[in-house]
Amino acid sequence: MTNPEAAAKGAGAAKRAQDFAGVRDWAGYFDLMVGKPARETLVAALASFAREDAAGGGRSPERLAVDLGCGEGRDTLELLSRGWRVVALDGHPKSFELLEPRVRPEDRGRLKTCVASFADAVWPERVDLFNASFSLPFCEPRDWEGVWRRIVASIRPGGRFAGQLFGDRDGWAVLPDRTHHRRAELDALFEGFVFEELREEERPDTNHDGKPKPWHVFHIVARKRCEA
Numbered sequence: 596m597t598n599p600e601a602a603a604k605g606a607g608a609a610k611r612a613q614d615f616a617g618v619r620d621w622a623g624y625f626d627l628m629v630g631k632p633a634r635e636t637l638v639a640a641l642a643s644f645a646r647e648d649a650a651g652g653g654r655s656p657e658r659l660a661v662d663l664g665c666g667e668g669r670d671t672l673e674l675l676s677r678g679w680r681v682v683a684l685d686g687h688p689k690s691f692e693l694l695e696p697r698v699r700p701e702d703r704g705r706l707k708t709c710v711a712s713f714a715d716a717v718w719p720e721r722v723d724l725f726n727a728s729f730s731l732p733f734c735e736p737r738d739w740e741g742v743w744r745r746i747v748a749s750i751r752p753g754g755r756f757a758g759q760l761f762g763d764r765d766g767w768a769v770l771p772d773r774t775h776h777r778r779a780e781l782d783a784l785f786e787g788f789v790f791e792e793l794r795e796e797e798r799p800d801t802n803h804d805g806k807p808k809p810w811h812v813f814h815i816v817a818r819k820r821c822e823a
């Protein structure tokens with residue numbers, strides 16, 4: 596069923612982020628996203644680190660984050676501006692063509708970039724923050740288990756995961772190259788973590804042509820237990 600209001604706008608309606616992401620047109624997606632602020636889950640995770648620093652006397656160590664599927668770099672730029680070291684990874688080279696010119700000279704020494712698929716990407720063995728904003732649902736199902744195991748292993752005790760997973764009622768859950776999760780699966784995925792945010796968003800939406808695109812998204816910030 597199509598949304599009559601959106602359909603009435605006709606084929607001339609501008610494409611939306613989901614039109615590009617739905618078909619993995621990342622160059623088109625980046626053009627739409629460039630210049631947008633950091634994702635809310637990253638900002639929340641950074642606030643938690645800042646609270647810990649304040650409680651510990653305000654001295655903030657230089658921390659290390661991985662930004663997996665960094666896109667045009669909205670989250671990487673935020674991390675760098677706050678003094679973090681960042682390993683930014685993405686499968687699309689245009690990601691870094693857009694990101695690198697926008698990195699301030701004083702931040703450049705703290706950024707490493709690499710074009711790699713999730714399955715082939717290599718990141719440090721011990722990180723303070725693993726950030727994956729709206730990227731992991733695009734992991735091929737055959738790669739998911741290994742990628743997730745490596746993510747969890749690399750987060751140090753007391754470190755955090757920030758990002759999104761997509762649910763089973765999302766419109767893209769039927770696509771064979773996507774990885775979606777039921778709510779009940781999240782507790783097992785995040786065994787050894789405490790959720791600081793687990794917000795389930797479910798809402799109807801449409802593509803630019805009026806075709807339905809229901810969203811079912813889990814927005815997650817989780818802290819790895821120190822005894823994990």
Ligand SMILES: C[S@@+](CC[C@H](N)C(=O)[O-])C[C@H]1O[C@@H](n2cnc3c(N)ncnc32)[C@H](O)[C@@H]1O
Nearest residue numbers: 621664665666685686687712713728729730733
């Ligand atoms: C929806 S975008 C999210 C970008 C950015 N993190 C954001 O929040 O806007 C998904 C990103 O994941 C990357 N991506 C998708 N599948 C990938 C894969 N299998 N390996 C590596 N990167 C991938 C895309 O190139 C794209 O930059």
